[in-house]
Amino acid sequence: MRKTRKTPCQSVIDQAQLESEIEVYPWTGTNNCVQICNSQHLIVGGGAALDDRSDGIINTDLVADEGIEYGLGLVIEGRSMLYGTSSQCATFNNAPLSSDHSDGSPFEIANLEVWTFSPANSVELAERLELGSLFLESNLISRQ
Numbered sequence: 002m003r004k005t006r007k008t009p010c011q012s013v014i015d016q017a018q019l020e021s022e023i024e025v026y027p028w029t030g031t032n033n034c035v036q037i038c039n040s041q042h043l044i045v046g047g048g049a050a051l052d053d054r055s056d057g058i059i060n061t062d063l064v065a066d067e068g069i070e071y072g073l074g075l076v077i078e079g080r081s082m083l084y085g086t087s088s089q090c091a092t093f094n095n096a097p098l099s100s101d102h103s104d105g106s107p108f109e110i111a112n113l114e115v116w117t118f119s120p121a122n123s124v125e126l127a128e129r130l131e132l133g134s135l136f137l138e139s140n141l142i143s144r145q
Contacts, residue, residue: 026046026095029091029094031091032047034048034090034091038079039079041078042077042078042079043079043082044074044075044076045073046073046075046090046093047091047092048071048073048074048090070089071090072086073087074089075087083109083110084109085107085108085110086105086108087102087105087108
């Protein structure tokens with residue numbers, strides 16, 4: 002969102018308008034760290050990597066040549082999906098997504114909205130495309 006949810010609003014319509022204004026951070030091409038998902042984290046955007054330690058701690062100490070400290074754009078804790086962190090990342094050159102936690106400290110997730118990218122403009126067409134791709138994959142695998 003371009004403004005904080007703490008911005009005073011006179012009505013629910015004003016609040017909805019406020020929340021419909023979004024920032025878009027396109028892929029910069031700097032790296033291919035777009036997303037990763039495992040049982041411990043859902044991560045979007047990189048510039049840092051997961052440590053080799055078994056506890057899955059995230060290393061955000063990567064410093065770019067320009068002196069900018071890059072971290073992970075968005076990390077959602079995977080087991081409960083109740084907590085996350087956000088930092089500027091090289092993949093999208095984004096600002097931290099939480100102004101109250103711009104230092105990369107954990108925040109509680111109150112609402113999670115998930116989007117998908119599809120060439121379909123309806124649910125029915127998206128389902129047909131998905132079923133078609135599953136059919137192709139299963140037939141290609143069985144013939145090999």
